[in-house]
Amino acid sequence: MIRALAILSLCALSACSDMSEQPKQRSYSPLVGPAPTPTGVVTFLYREPTPPPLTLALVERGQQRFRIFCTPCHSELGNGQGMIVQRGFPEPPSYMSARLLKAPTRHFVDVIAQGHGAMYSYAARVPPADRWAIAAYIRALQKSQNASAEDLAAARAEAAP
């Protein structure tokens, strides 16, 4: 009888899995305790990001990031008629407006980092390198919609070996 009980309780125990609860710190677990600050830590030094060299890879990266973060409002064309605007969000200015055509590239980087009026900052989700990539892509968008036949011919001639 005792042996049977022992076997039964062993079986019952085997179903317990306390292993799945381990009190370690993960991104979304409640704070276990403040992490100790290592010695010799200096405050974060902010460096002004320098514009990266303009490459095709940069513009393609910019296109991908632009489609994730900016098209909901600015639309794929950059004319400010995105889906969220159609649902009642204030309309942003078109990138083809004379003012934004003349604005320095740095302006776009700053708007992403700091926001502008009704537009919130995207600093938390778009890291500095991507901000320059997006700005480069906006430049390409502006060019594409104001291009003339001669520009295209010139580009073709340049691309041809």
Place this chain on the structure above:
Amino acid sequence: MGSVFRPAANFWASLTLLMMALAVAAFSLSVWLWPHSDDARRVNWAPAQPVPFSHQHHVSGLGIDCRYCHASVEVSSNAGMPPTYACMSCHSQIWTNAALLEPVRNSLKDDRPLVWRRVTDVPDYVYFDHSIHIAKGVGCSSCHGDVASMALTYKAKSLTMQFCLDCHRDPGPRLRPKDKIYDTSWTRDATTPAPELLLAAYGVPQRNLTDCSICHR
């Protein structure tokens, strides 16, 4: 001397034996099979959230990319949950009076994060990393189901060890082209490159993916 047992005792003895056999069977079923059943794994279960957030509205309806909200999914082990600030980048201007969104507005005002309840969760002894799966052509829907059509987010796959191993043993047929990773209604069709081509393109696998130390470290 008369017999100790009456003839009916035969019947009761067999019945008792049968019952004991059944009890043992039922016990083992409940211990070994039940924990792996869909009910116990809470498949198709949607927990009550502080705000009834709808992926169907935001992803299918408005066309917002997963990464607008789950921004770190490509670069980190955690997909990341959208901070209140991300919701408010739109809801500061639209649906500003909706009672549904009261908790979101309060969260920004009081500087206290919304507490979303976990839908998918693996035990703490399992090591999991989103970024490598995304980089190697595993789409969100392979593990999360058709999120874009969920009115309320529910757990679509069992996420047992068996589930992970089914793919780790033979990832090829489940990999997809880069531009389909965020398309949660994707299924393999005639235009999809052959499994061998995809495996070669992503360079998978360079090691034995079923080693225990891949997921338990």
